[in-house]
Amino acid sequence: MSDVSIAGVGAYAPRLRIDAAEFQDAWGQFHAPGVEEKAVPEADEDAVTMAVEAAQRALAAADREGTDVAHLALATTTPPMAEEDLTARLSSMLGTPADVATRMLTGSTRAGAQALAAALDAGPWADGVALVIASDCPRGEPDSEREHAAGAGAAAFVLDGDSPGTVVHRASHVEAYPGTRFRSTGDAETTGLGVTQYDRESYTATLEKATDALDADLSVDAAAVQSPDGKLPYRATDALGVSAGAIADAETVSSLGDTGAASTFLGAAKAFADGADRLLLAAYGSGAGATVFVLDGPVPAGTALAGDTELTYAEYLRRRGEITSDEPEGGGAYVSVPSWQRTIPQRHRLVAGQCPNCGALNFPPDGACYDCTDRPDEYERAELPGTGSVEAVTSIEQGGAPPEFVEQQSKSGPFVSAVVAFDGPDGEETVSAPTQVVTGGVEEITVGTDVETTIRRIYTQEGVVRYGFKARVADARR
Amino acid sequence: MRDAYIIGAGQTPFGAMPDRSYRSLFSSAVAAAVDSVPDGIADDEIDEAIVGSLGVGGRQLGLSGPAATEHAGLHGIPSSRIENACAASGYAVRQAVQAVKSGMADVALGGGVEIMTDMSSDVTKYWLGVSGETEWERLTGTTFAGVYAQMASTYLDQYEATQEHLSMIAVKNHENGAKNPNAHLGFECSLEDAVGAPVVADPLNLYHCCPTSDGAAAVLVASEDVVDEYTDDPIRVAGVGAASERVGLFQRDDYAGIASSEKAGEKAYQDAGITPDDIDFAEIHDCFAIAELFAYEDLSFCERGQAHRLLEEGSTELDGERPVNASGGLKSKGHPIGATGAGQIAEAFKQLSGKAGDRQVADPKYGLTHNVGGSGGAAVVHVLEREGAE
Numbered sequence: 001m002s003d004v005s006i007a008g009v010g011a012y013a014p015r016l017r018i019d020a021a022e023f024q025d026a027w028g029q030f031h032a033p034g035v036e037e038k039a040v041p042e043a044d045e046d047a048v049t050m051a052v053e054a055a056q057r058a059l060a061a062a063d064r065e066g067t068d069v070a071h072l073a074l075a076t077t078t079p080p081m082a083e084e085d086l087t088a089r090l091s092s093m094l095g096t097p098a099d100v101a102t103r104m105l106t107g108s109t110r111a112g113a114q115a116l117a118a119a120l121d122a123g124p125w126a127d128g129v130a131l132v133i134a135s136d137c138p139r140g141e142p143d144s145e146r147e148h149a150a151g152a153g154a155a156a157f158v159l160d161g162d163s164p165g166t167v168v169h170r171a172s173h174v175e176a177y178p179g180t181r182f183r184s185t186g187d188a189e190t191t192g193l194g195v196t197q198y199d200r201e202s203y204t205a206t207l208e209k210a211t212d213a214l215d216a217d218l219s220v221d222a223a224a225v226q227s228p229d230g231k232l233p234y235r236a237t238d239a240l241g242v243s244a245g246a247i248a249d250a251e252t253v254s255s256l257g258d259t260g261a262a263s264t265f266l267g268a269a270k271a272f273a274d275g276a277d278r279l280l281l282a283a284y285g286s287g288a289g290a291t292v293f294v295l296d297g298p299v300p301a302g303t304a305l306a307g308d309t310e311l312t313y314a315e316y317l318r319r320r321g322e323i324t325s326d327e328p329e330g331g332g333a334y335v336s337v338p339s340w341q342r343t344i345p346q347r348h349r350l351v352a353g354q355c356p357n358c359g360a361l362n363f364p365p366d367g368a369c370y371d372c373t374d375r376p377d378e379y380e381r382a383e384l385p386g387t388g389s390v391e392a393v394t395s396i397e398q399g400g401a402p403p404e405f406v407e408q409q410s411k412s413g414p415f416v417s418a419v420v421a422f423d424g425p426d427g428e429e430t431v432s433a434p435t436q437v438v439t440g441g442v443e444e445i446t447v448g449t450d451v452e453t454t455i456r457r458i459y460t461q462e463g464v465v466r467y468g469f470k471a472r473v474a475d476a477r478r
Numbered sequence: 479m480r481d482a483y484i485i486g487a488g489q490t491p492f493g494a495m496p497d498r499s500y501r502s503l504f505s506s507a508v509a510a511a512v513d514s515v516p517d518g519i520a521d522d523e524i525d526e527a528i529v530g531s532l533g534v535g536g537r538q539l540g541l542s543g544p545a546a547t548e549h550a551g552l553h554g555i556p557s558s559r560i561e562n563a564c565a566a567s568g569y570a571v572r573q574a575v576q577a578v579k580s581g582m583a584d585v586a587l588g589g590g591v592e593i594m595t596d597m598s599s600d601v602t603k604y605w606l607g608v609s610g611e612t613e614w615e616r617l618t619g620t621t622f623a624g625v626y627a628q629m630a631s632t633y634l635d636q637y638e639a640t641q642e643h644l645s646m647i648a649v650k651n652h653e654n655g656a657k658n659p660n661a662h663l664g665f666e667c668s669l670e671d672a673v674g675a676p677v678v679a680d681p682l683n684l685y686h687c688c689p690t691s692d693g694a695a696a697v698l699v700a701s702e703d704v705v706d707e708y709t710d711d712p713i714r715v716a717g718v719g720a721a722s723e724r725v726g727l728f729q730r731d732d733y734a735g736i737a738s739s740e741k742a743g744e745k746a747y748q749d750a751g752i753t754p755d756d757i758d759f760a761e762i763h764d765c766f767a768i769a770e771l772f773a774y775e776d777l778s779f780c781e782r783g784q785a786h787r788l789l790e791e792g793s794t795e796l797d798g799e800r801p802v803n804a805s806g807g808l809k810s811k812g813h814p815i816g817a818t819g820a821g822q823i824a825e826a827f828k829q830l831s832g833k834a835g836d837r838q839v840a841d842p843k844y845g846l847t848h849n850v851g852g853s854g855g856a857a858v859v860h861v862l863e864r865e866g867a868e
Contacts, residue, residue, distance in 0.1 A: 333608045333616055343613065363728075364614070370729055392733045394627030396619055400679040402607045403600045405619035417618040417679075419628055419728045432728040434611075434618045447635040458617055468617070 004123040004130070006157055006165030006295065008062025010302045011269035012053035013153040013256050015440045016040040017307035018316045023148055026313040032149035034230015038257025039152045040311060040319055041137045042438065043411035044456040047076040047154070048086055048467065051135035052093050052455045054154035054262075057302035058131065059094075062158035066095035070128030071119055071159075073103040075111035076135050077183075077190070077260045080457075080465050089467060093348045093455050094131070095383075109136075109181075109226060110285025111261040116157060117170060117291060124161035132157045136260030139189045142322060146181070146190050149229045151257020153305070155265035165272075165299040171213035174289040177202035181228070181286035192286075200235060202288045208239035210290035211282065220294065221276040222246050224267025226284035227253035240282055240292075250279065252305065266305070273301035309440035324410040333402065337464055347468035350386055350422065350453060352431050353379020361424050361431035384431070386453035387474065388422035391432060393445050404459050416445050420471055437471045450474040479579040481702040482715040484862060486515035487824035489695035492812030493662040494595040498692065500537065501549035504529065504591040507694035507817070508550040511587070514827070515698060516709040524698070525583035527557045528573045530566030530590030531816030534605040535597050546591060563609035564765060566590050567695060568720075568819025568849030568858035574699040575715050584704045589696030590821075592814035602690055609852035611726030620679075623687055625727055625853045626766035627679035633734040633768060634681060637783035641681050644767035645672035646789045648685040648809055651764060654796055655806020657836040662691045662812025686767040691812030695820035697827070713830050716752070716844070717861035719745025725855040736769075736854035739776035746846070746859040747778075754778040757800060757861070758842035759829060761822035763850040764807040773848055774802075777859070796837060804829060804837045819849035823860060830864040843867035 019037045023030040032038075041050070051074055059065060072094070074087055087102035103118060105111035112134030119130040135154030140146025180199045181192045192199065207225075211218070223242040225233040230253045234244050250267035252259065259266050264283045271279050281293040317323045345351035346364045353365020356379070360371030365379035396405070397414045409415060416437040421430040437445050438456065445451075451471035458468040488510025490503050512519055529543040538545050543559035562569045567590025574588030594602055607621035615625065633639065649669050655661040667685065675684040705712050721741035724730050730737065747753060754777060762777075764770035774785035779800065788794050794802035805811045805825040808818060826845040828834045839845075847860045 333604060333610075333612050335613055335617070339613065370724070392628035392632045392727065394620070394624050394631060394682075395677070395680040396624050397677040397679060399599075399684075400621065400623045400627075401603075401619050402616060402621045403604050404616075406600065408619065415619055417620050417624050417628070419733065434615045434620075434726070434728045436618050447631055466617075 003161055004120050004159050005161060005163040006299045007129060007160045007163040008058050008158040008300045009155065009269045009272050010054045010058030010061055011155040011266050011305055012050055012057060013039040013305045014041045014045055015307050016042055016309050016311055018311045022313040027143065030148055031145035032229050034254055035149055035257050036254045039307060040316060041152045043319055043408050046080045046457060047078045047135040047137055048080055048090060049455050049457060050154035051090060051133045054135060054156040055094055055131055055133050057304060058156035058158045061300040061302035064129050064158055067097060068129050069094065069096040069100055069131045070125035071101045071122055071130035072096055073115040073119055073132045075105040075115040075261045077106060077109060077111065078137050079106055092344055095349055108285030108287060109260045109263065110283045110289050110291055112265050113283030113291035119159055120167055123159055130159040134262040134265040136262045138258055138260045140191065141189055149258040151259050153256045153259040153262050153266050155262050155269045166296045167293055168296050169214045169216045169294040171210050172289065172291045173206050173210035173213060175206055177288040180288065203232060203284055204236050204239045206288045206290040207236050207282055207284055210292045211240050214292060216294060218242060218280060220246055220278045220280045222250035222271035223280040223282060224250040224264045224271060225282045227251060227263050228258050230254045242280060269301050269303050272297055272299040273303050318411050321411060324407065326407060340466055350384040350469060352382045352384050354382045356380055361429055363431045363433050382425050384422045388420040388451055390445060390447055390449040390451060391419045391421050393418040393447060418445065420451055435469060435471045443473050482575045482578040483700050483705040484697060484713045484715060484827050485700045485705060485708040486511045486698040487827035488514050489660060489821045489824045490693050491660045492691045492693035492814055495692045496596040500591045500593045501546050503692065503694040504546040505550040507589055507696040511696040511698050516711060519708055521551055524552055524555065524585050524587050526555055526577050527552055527587040528570040529559050530570035530819065531559060531592055532561060532563055532566060534592055534594050534815060562856045563851030564815050565819055565849045565851030565856040565858055566816045571697045571820055571823055572718055572720055572858050575718055578699050578701045585698060585700045587696055587698055588820060590816035590819060591694035592816040593692050594690040594814060595692050615726045622853060623679040623682055626768055627682045628727060629733045630681050630768040636734050639771060639786035642673060643786040643789055644686045645669055647764060647767040647770045648672040650795055651803050651807040651809040654804050654837055655810025658806050658811055661806045661810050662689055663810050682766055688765050688808035688813040691814040693812060693814035693817045695817045695824050697820050697823045711831060712865050713827055714863045714865050715860060716863040717746040717750030719743060719749060720858040722856050723854045725852060727853055735772050736776050736850060736857065738854050738857035739773060739848065739850060742857040742859040743777040746861045750861040752844060757844050757846045759801045759804060759839040760846040760848060761805060761825050762802050762807060762848045764803060764809050765813060777848060801839050804839055819858065822847040822849060826862050830862055
């Protein structure tokens with residue numbers, strides 16, 4: 001039905017987890033049925049950083065690179081900035097061409113499916129691909145069912161014109177059901193009126209009518225169904241015409257929680273990774289609307305959905321900033337936004353420079369060469385692969401953080417700061433750069449530890465989130 | 479060029495003095511320096527002044543040199559501020575020596591001042607890291623504790639020294655500082671206390687880090703043509719060396735030492751025509767304990783990787799072969815950034831004049847001061863000589 005095919009899917013969830021029992025202990029009750037544990041973003045993660053993680057895995061699964069991306073879409077209900085085109089930064093982080101067509105969809109948990117539908121209409125893209133990313137980390141009031149369910153994760157599809165994966169059917173339905181799940185302008189937390197029967201009817205009625213509109217036989221292996229909790233999808237088996245088993249085969253809500261706009265993409269990534277051949281993707285957004293697709297595999301998948309670091313409820317509240325202070329007032333060590341902007345290629349993609357005089361790698365490539373002290377007009381561009389080895393390292397503990405990083409420390413505890421010798425493009429010469437090393441589980445960072453880079457929030461100054469590379473233990477890539 | 483001499487030097491107590499302004503502290507240091515000149519000096523005999531400060535807290539960032547000297551009663555003379563992080567006043571004295579040696583001044587004052595304790599600790603920390611490489615190094619969440627901790631991680635990985643040797647520095651310097659009435663933290667500490675202190679930036683704990691202090695110091699430098707008017711016991715500036723190094727640690731060739739210290743030391747020894755063996759005592763920039771170990775090696779008191787042996791042998795203790803930081807060092811005496819370098823020279827002047835009281839080093843001829851900015855972006859070394867000594 002479309003000339004566009006599915007070349008790959010990638011998925012990522014933060015490694016931090018909290019068990020439902022922690023909520024039970026803290027509140028005496030837990031309001032998210034079917035959620036056993038859920039993923040929690042680290043203090044330096046958000047919808048953008050998770051999007052990069054998922055996108056890189058999707059591109060790798062499709063055997064493509066950032067330079068191939070002709071169409072880039074980000075869907076999220078939790079953009080880190082309410083206004084500002086985040087796709088420009090995403091494009092920089094992923095290294096797409098500058099003439100990439102970009103789309104950002106928000107305001108609904110159906111945004112991921114809407115972005116997929118829009119991409120199907122836009123393609124194909126000659127030799128290029130579309131990258132459709134859904135990434136989300138919803139929030140609610142601490143004692144609400146939304147917050148108890150609120151998880152985190154991201155998943156991305158790579159679309160092209162000649163892969164085995166296809167979209168065989170799709171349909172949508174909208175019908176006005178105000179007040180089931182909403183967030184007022186300026187609020188950070190999603191809420192709802194909690195009119196149980198009305199909420200369920202909005203969900204099942206729109207999904208049923210969208211599925212009816214497919215007018216197709218749904219003999220699917222698995223069904224990735226919008227999962228605000230772990231119970232509601234199973235109330236829609238009749239509406240969708242699928243079995244409970246098919247839903248269970250493509251669910252992530254029990255281990256990741258409510259992943260909002262990323263919910264159905266994550267389910268699809270899981271199912272395709274498990275070898276599903278025919279999949280129903282059924283997205284729902286309050287308001288209300290449903291978008292459903294029938295996808296045929298096989299679709300190559302790269303996923304990192306396992307958790308390895310358990311949080312207590314107090315640690316969870318710290319990560320969420322519920323019980324921590326904001327950055328203290330101060331001064332000094334100011335890095336202006338324009339001076340930051342000039343270094344974005346270095347911060348997003350580790351673009352180093354080779355001295356035209358002596359050949360030494362310089363990072364950042366600016367000013368006199370570190371090796372020969374020659375002052376070249378321009379360094380030869382040398383993008384580093386992002387792997388390297390720790391040369392010097394410390395864990396910043398009590399009183400050791402500058403005020404700009406006190407909030408991070410307050411949320412996440414001591415953090416590791418290091419100098420890393422990064423591998424050059426030729427794999428021989430290295431060039432050193434300072435970076436934090438993100439840790440979890442039982443990792444210990446010492447001189448000699450092998451690391452690789454990822455994208456994280458560095459800090460927020462003057463209301464502007466500054467993203468840049470950080471390192472993590474090389475074999476921690478899950 | 480003519481020879482230069484230290485004819486007087488003094489300092490305020492170092493410590494927390496939120497009731498004092500930076501100008502009044504500086505005035506007190508100038509008065510102490512003037513008082514220490516054996517045969518006296520009139521204010522109008524001072525031809526020029528250079529005032530070191532980082533400017534922690536902001537306050538009078540512009541024209542703080544003239545603002546300080548005006549308060550000290552030194553009206554009208556050329557007066558300027560020099561900023562070189564924690565090496566500001568070591569460089570201020572070096573500049574006073576240059577003024578005298580060049581013939582542009584017969585008597586020049588080099589000093590420094592810093593106020594660090596009249597702000598919240600958060601605001602202070604904004605300023606502490608400002609001499610680190612701001613756009614990359616600091617944005618990994620480090621102040622200097624973090625950067626020196628990274629250097630320590632490399633050193634401890636590369637050589638035999640252990641964390642306990644870092645604690646031994648604290649014990650030694652506190653033992654000396656307890657004998658110094660001007661010390662900020664003038665108390666003794668046990669090795670047990672120093673080992674068990676809370677971690678600030680692994681492997682550095684609280685006792686491996688110097689305090690933030692208020693204080694001022696001033697040094698009077700005179701030419702060989704006029705020195706006899708002020709003293710019969712001249713302390714000669716035998717050698718001066720200074721050097722710079724890349725500001726960000728990651729841009730250096732080596733993290734287990736400070737190249738600028740090494741260069742500054744070599745130059746100062748050469749200038750003085752002596753070898754490291756001739757040095758009888760040293761005031762070392764121990765902002766963090768690892769920095770004192772680095773300095774033993776950078777200044778060639780021992781071979782690379784052997785600094786911990788000097789501690790084990792006790793040769794840098796007050797009654798050792800070459801006492802280091804008889805004043806208590808930055809760890810115990812305190813570290814008012816802009817005043818530290820001049821304060822070290824004030825201590826060396828006192829030692830060479832035989833006026834250091836309970837912490838007097840036995841019959842010194844050559845004393846060395848070593849002042850470092852940031853994690854080594856700037857370093858300056860002075861070798862002072864008591865001309866009459868054997």
